[in-house]
Amino acid sequence: MDIQGDQEARLIIAAGEASPDLYFRTRFLTPDPYTYLEIRSEKIMLVNDLEIDRARKESTADRVLPARDWEKKLSASGKSPSSVNIVSAFLEERKIRNILVPFDFPLGYADGLRKNGFDVTANIGPFFPERAFKSPEEAKMIRTVQIGVEEALGEVVRILKESTIRDGFIHYGGKVLTSEAVKSILKKEMIGKSLLGEHTIVAGGEQACDPHMEGEGPLPAHLPIVFDIFPHHESTRYFSDMTRTLFKGPVKKVHRDLYEAVLEAQKKAISLARPEIESRELHQAVVDTFETLGYQTGEKNGRMEGFFHGTGHGVGLEIHEAPRVGKTGELLKPGHVITVEPGLYYPGIGGVRIEDMLFITGTGFENLTTFPKDWGTVAIP
Amino acid sequence: MDIQGDQEARLIIAAGEASPDLYFRTRFLTPDPYTYLEIRSEKIMLVNDLEIDRARKESTADRVLPARDWEKKLSASGKSPSSVNIVSAFLEERKIRNILVPFDFPLGYADGLRKNGFDVTANIGPFFPERAFKSPEEAKMIRTVQIGVEEALGEVVRILKESTIRDGFIHYGGKVLTSEAVKSILKKEMIGKSLLGEHTIVAGGEQACDPHMEGEGPLPAHLPIVFDIFPHHESTRYFSDMTRTLFKGPVKKVHRDLYEAVLEAQKKAISLARPEIESRELHQAVVDTFETLGYQTGEKNGRMEGFFHGTGHGVGLEIHEAPRVGKTGELLKPGHVITVEPGLYYPGIGGVRIEDMLFITGTGFENLTTFPKDWGTVAIP
Numbered sequence: 001m002d003i004q005g006d007q008e009a010r011l012i013i014a015a016g017e018a019s020p021d022l023y024f025r026t027r028f029l030t031p032d033p034y035t036y037l038e039i040r041s042e043k044i045m046l047v048n049d050l051e052i053d054r055a056r057k058e059s060t061a062d063r064v065l066p067a068r069d070w071e072k073k074l075s076a077s078g079k080s081p082s083s084v085n086i087v088s089a090f091l092e093e094r095k096i097r098n099i100l101v102p103f104d105f106p107l108g109y110a111d112g113l114r115k116n117g118f119d120v121t122a123n124i125g126p127f128f129p130e131r132a133f134k135s136p137e138e139a140k141m142i143r144t145v146q147i148g149v150e151e152a153l154g155e156v157v158r159i160l161k162e163s164t165i166r167d168g169f170i171h172y173g174g175k176v177l178t179s180e181a182v183k184s185i186l187k188k189e190m191i192g193k194s195l196l197g198e199h200t201i202v203a204g205g206e207q208a209c210d211p212h213m214e215g216e217g218p219l220p221a222h223l224p225i226v227f228d229i230f231p232h233h234e235s236t237r238y239f240s241d242m243t244r245t246l247f248k249g250p251v252k253k254v255h256r257d258l259y260e261a262v263l264e265a266q267k268k269a270i271s272l273a274r275p276e277i278e279s280r281e282l283h284q285a286v287v288d289t290f291e292t293l294g295y296q297t298g299e300k301n302g303r304m305e306g307f308f309h310g311t312g313h314g315v316g317l318e319i320h321e322a323p324r325v326g327k328t329g330e331l332l333k334p335g336h337v338i339t340v341e342p343g344l345y346y347p348g349i350g351g352v353r354i355e356d357m358l359f360i361t362g363t364g365f366e367n368l369t370t371f372p373k374d375w376g377t378v379a380i381p
Numbered sequence: 382m383d384i385q386g387d388q389e390a391r392l393i394i395a396a397g398e399a400s401p402d403l404y405f406r407t408r409f410l411t412p413d414p415y416t417y418l419e420i421r422s423e424k425i426m427l428v429n430d431l432e433i434d435r436a437r438k439e440s441t442a443d444r445v446l447p448a449r450d451w452e453k454k455l456s457a458s459g460k461s462p463s464s465v466n467i468v469s470a471f472l473e474e475r476k477i478r479n480i481l482v483p484f485d486f487p488l489g490y491a492d493g494l495r496k497n498g499f500d501v502t503a504n505i506g507p508f509f510p511e512r513a514f515k516s517p518e519e520a521k522m523i524r525t526v527q528i529g530v531e532e533a534l535g536e537v538v539r540i541l542k543e544s545t546i547r548d549g550f551i552h553y554g555g556k557v558l559t560s561e562a563v564k565s566i567l568k569k570e571m572i573g574k575s576l577l578g579e580h581t582i583v584a585g586g587e588q589a590c591d592p593h594m595e596g597e598g599p600l601p602a603h604l605p606i607v608f609d610i611f612p613h614h615e616s617t618r619y620f621s622d623m624t625r626t627l628f629k630g631p632v633k634k635v636h637r638d639l640y641e642a643v644l645e646a647q648k649k650a651i652s653l654a655r656p657e658i659e660s661r662e663l664h665q666a667v668v669d670t671f672e673t674l675g676y677q678t679g680e681k682n683g684r685m686e687g688f689f690h691g692t693g694h695g696v697g698l699e700i701h702e703a704p705r706v707g708k709t710g711e712l713l714k715p716g717h718v719i720t721v722e723p724g725l726y727y728p729g730i731g732g733v734r735i736e737d738m739l740f741i742t743g744t745g746f747e748n749l750t751t752f753p754k755d756w757g758t759v760a761i762p
Contacts, residue, residue, distance in 0.1 A: 017579070018399075030593075031580060031700060049685045053591050103489030108503040110488040122489040184573060191572045192565065198398070198577065198615065199412060210434050212411075234579065304430045319412060 008098045009091065010038040010127070013083055013109050020317035021102055021127045023237055028059035035067065035087055039094060046070070046086060084112030091118065102127040132314055132322040133335030138238065139359045142315065142337055143368050145195055145240035146357065149229050150371045152189035153244060156182055156227070160380045165221040165249045179203065179215035190231050197231030201243075208245075208351030211309055211343060221249040224259065224350045226343075230319050239319045241339050242369050243355030247379045255352075256375065258295075258344055262352045263373060265289035265342040269311055273358050273365045279329030279338065283311040286342040295344055305346050312339040315357055336360040337368070389479045390472065391419040391508070394464055394490055401698035402483055402508045404618055409440035416448065416468055420475060427451070427467060465493030472499065483508040513695055513703040514716030519619065520740045523696065523718055524749050526576060526621035527738065530610045531752045533570035534625060537563055537608070541761045546602040546630045560584065560596035571612050578612035582624075589626075589732030592690055592724060602630040605640065605731045607724075611700050620700045622720050623750050624736030628760045636733075637756070639676075639725055643733045644754060646670035646723040650692055654713065654721070654739050654746045661710030664692040667723040676725055686727050693720035696738055717741040718749070 012022045016030040023029065025043060026036060034055075035046040045061040048068070055064045070089045071081035079085055087109075091099070098119045101110065110120045126132065134142070159182075163172040170177040179202040190197045203215030204225035219225055225248070230241040245259060268289050269282040290297070290307050297306025310326030315337050323330035325338050332338070341355030356369035372378075393403045397411040404410065406424060407417060415436075416427040426442040429449070436445045451470045452462035460466055468490075472480070479500045482491065491501045507513065515523070540563075544553040551558040560583040571578050584596030585606035600606055606629070611622040626640060649670050650663040671678070671688050678687025691707030696718050704711035706719050713719070722736030737750035753759075 029580075050593055050690055053684065054594060101488060104487035105489075106485035106503075107482060107488050107491040107501070108484035108486075108505065110491075111503050120488070122487075122492050124489065184575075187572045188569055191568045194565075196577060196579065199410070212431055212435055303434060309431055 008039075008100065009094070009096050011087065011099045011101050011105075012036040012127075013087070013106065017237075019102075020237070020321075021131070024128055024131050024317055026059045026061050028055055028061070029237070033083070035083065035090075036061075037087075037090070039096065046090065082112070084109055084116065088113060088116040088118065126322055129322070131316060133333060134316060134337050134359065135335070138316070139337060139366070139368065141233065141236045141238040142240050142357070142359075144236070145231060145233050145238055146242065146368050146370075148190055148193035148195045149197075149231065149240055149242055150369075151193070152186045152195075153227060153229065153242075153371060155189050156185060157246070157377075157380065159185070160246060160248050163248060168221055169218040170221050170248050176218045178218055179207075180217075182219065183215075186227075186229060194234040195231040196234055197229060199230075201226055201228035203351070205350060206347065208353075209305070209345045209347045209349075211345060211351065211353065219248075222247070222251055222255075224255055224352045226351055226353050228353065228355065232319070237317050239315050239317070240368070241315050241319060241341075241355060241357055242371060243341055243343075243353045244371060244373060245352045245354060245378060249381070251379055255350060256379070258346075258350065258352050259375065259378070261290065261293045261295055262342055262344050262354050263375075264293070266340055266354045266356070266373075269340045269342065270356065270358065270365075270367070273332065273338070273340070273360065275332055275334050275360055275362065275364075277332050279312075279323055279325040279332050280327060281329075282340060283326050283329065286311050290342075290344065300347075303347060307342060307344055309343065312341050312355075314338055332360050334360055334362045389420075389481065390475070390477050392468065392480045392482050392486075393417040393508075394468070394487065398618075400483075401618070401702075402512070405509055405512050405698055407440045407442050409436055409442070410618070414464070416464065416471075417442075418468075418471070420477065427471065463493070465490055465497065469494060469497040469499065507703055510703070512697060514714060515697060515718050515740065516716070519697070520718060520747070520749065522614065522617045522619040523621050523738070523740075525617075526612060526614050526619055527623065527749050527751075529571055529574035529576045530578075530612065530621055530623055531750075532574075533567045533576075534608060534610065534623075534752060536570050537566060538627070538758075538761065540566070541627065541629050544629060549602055550599040551602050551629050557599045559599055560588075561598075563600065564596075567608075567610060571610075575615040576612040577615055578610060580611075582607055582609035584732070586731060587728065589734075590686070590726045590728045590730075592726060592732070592734065600629075603628070603632055603636075605636055605733045607732055607734050609734065609736065613700070618698050620696050620698070621749070622696050622700060622722075622736060622738055623752060624722055624724075624734045625752060625754060626733045626735060626759060630762070632760055635730060637760075639727075639731065639733050640756065640759070642671065642674045642676055643723055643725055643735050644756075645674070647721055647735045647737070647754075650721045650723065651737065651739065651746075651748070654719070654741065656713055656715050656741055656743065656745075658713050659710050660693075660704055660706040660713050660719065661708060663721060664707050664710065667692050671723075671725065681728075684728060688723060688725055690724065693722050693736075695719055713741050715741055715743045 037044040043061040044063045046067045047055045070086040074081040182202045205220040205223045207213045208226040224245045228243040232239040265286040268285040312325035314321040343353030345351040358365040418425040424442045425444045427448045451467040455462040563583045586601040586604045588594045589607040605626045609624040613620040646667040649666045693706035695702040724734030726732040739746040
């Protein structure tokens with residue numbers, strides 16, 4: 001459905017901070033929902049009294065109107081001043097009957113609007129596809145987040161260098177170093193830079209075999225420890241995403257081989273990154289590398305092992321957004337910011353994942369991740 | 382619509398951390414969406430391979446099933462293995478045609494399910510009304526968050542005590558103290574306790590006249606500074622919510638009077654809190670107190686002034702949830718956790734808000750907020 005002419009509108013009803021699409025268009029953060037309409041590229045916000053001053057100051061909307069004006073009209077005519085009725089009254093004044101809404105538009109509102117006689121269509125795919133194509137300024141905001149992440153992980157590397165090994169576990173400052181303690185250090189370092197890092201992963205040993213396990217308890221020496229750090233900035237709302245796998249103390253060949261295999265696969269995939277390539281070719285390069293090196297993927301004793309996730313995803317106002325880098329993919333284009341994050345996971349051995357973030361440019365890419373990943377850096381004596 | 386018998390199901394498709402309803406039922410946090418079904422009180426999750434191990438370990442669901450099983454069946458029969466088709470295939474096996482979904486269920490999924498022949502109804506009001514009634518364990522989790530908030534604000538009070546006043550602004554450690562610096566202190570203190578505080582408000586002077594303004598720049602002496610702190614716990618996901626208004630240095634009568642008026646209104650409202658009272662009676666007590674004391678509410682020069690927001694709201698897995706405490710309200714019941722947060726805002730003078738959080742018990746309430754609010758504490762010399 002094309003949005004053009006006088007008769008159609010795009011509509012979002014959401015909290016500014018819960019809807020990256022809404023924030024993308026208004027750059028206005030709210031904890032509570034408000035109404036946003038786009039009519040012939042005019043950006044209109046209907047907000048309550050509590051937000052109106054700030055909305056007029058901070059938002060990039062063309063018009064910020066008090067929802068109260070329509071509330072009054074509805075109450076005067078004996079109708080309930082609900083969000084649905086306010087939007088309906090507004091659209092009727094504009095003689096609009098057809099509305100395009102995001103895929104995740106609340107069904108309750110949609111059914112209310114349909115009952116009021118509107119034709120409501122859920123958009124398939126991204127509501128604002130232009131979100132996937134970052135401007136240099138947006139890439140810079142993502143890089144700013146990434147710099148904070150790298151400084152925070154640098155602090156952890158410093159701690160691991162000063163740590164000792166006792167009974168197979170890492171010790172620091174006279175006591176065993178836990179996932180929780182390291183995550184707390186990372187989060188404190190990040191919050192000082194206005195970075196909010198939820199679900200930071202610091203998972204060693206068996207825990208690292210489950211790619212989404214956040215990790216807990218004492219951190220093992222000699223085994224891979226996965227650090228997956230993906231905060232967003234409180235003000236700009238942009239995310240970054242990096243994974244590194246670190247080791248403390250002497251490492252067995254099986255673990256170094258695992259690491260080098262993942263690194264090789266990642267480098268092969270990255271070397272392909274450029275505009276006009278299908279992103280699934282990057283994924284295929286990872287799959288092929290692992291196959292060539294003899295690392296098998298499949299279910300064993302009811303658990304998946306090997307490489308069983310996608311190679312990457314877009315990053316921006318959401319941690320996972322377009323484009324995909326997996327079995328199914330998309331043509332990479334200038335402005336895309338994608339992760340390349342192959343991993344290998346074998347229960348009984350351990351898990352390794354390495355993730356960089358690339359900004360696709362007109363001619364190739366800029367790697368937004370500068371934290372080292374060579375064996376000399378990640379294997380900490 | 383009642384959910385009973387074999388033929389009906391409740392359905393949520395959402396990320397664990399984006400849907401408090403889903404988390405309430407499964408206690409399973411994910412950044413990505415998964416499918417949840419409730420059929421005759423059997424709690425069923427359909428998850429991808431990446432989450433299945435952790436889901437089986439951590440969730441409270443009765444059955445955790447691999448979405449892949451239905452993906453395979455769909456692919457084998459030439460159908461797209463989309464989320465909608467996976468749910469459809471599952472429901473067809475169970476011979477279910479009627480589905481109740483949350484009000485904010487994504488329209489795109491709902492239209493897909495309807496196209497597949499299902500009868501999808503958006504629930505009006507809370508999807509799990511029992512969420513509003515906190516167990517003593519949940520109240521304790523909220524109180525744990527609140528303790529962290531009080532310790533963090535205690536640190537700020539300590540700093541304000543050690544601060545000096547120069548040119549009408551607060552100075553600490555040889556330089557002017559800003560909103561940003563104080564928010565950074567609060568956030569670091571909180572993150573150390575696994576509390577994530579977004580949108581913390583530290584707003585002084587004119588900024589405090591807009592109840593949602595987060596505040597920026599140098600903090601004024603002699604004028605009210607509003608601290609509104611409402612983090613959630615990373616693991617338990619429960620919020621707490623407290624507001625205090627603090628002053629540094631000698632204060633004019635007009636400001637002390639403003640503070641005492643808000644405190645009087647708040648105490649009157651709190652004194653009414655008990656089970657079986659209409660929550661709007663608490664709001665009315667605030668309105669009446671301000672009217673009696675001569676504090677008027679209305680629009681002036683295009684801006685609202687006086688008391689122009691609700692008196693409070695429920696707190697739990699969301700910062701704003703049932704019940705409301707405002708012009709329209711609900712009967713308070715044991716287990717409700719509500720805020721009582723009257724405020725007065727006059728451009729040219731300043732803004733004051735005071736907020737406590739009450740746990741309604743069988744006979745009255747427990748105030749979960751213990752941070753002092755007497756003039757002797759909030760007026761820091």
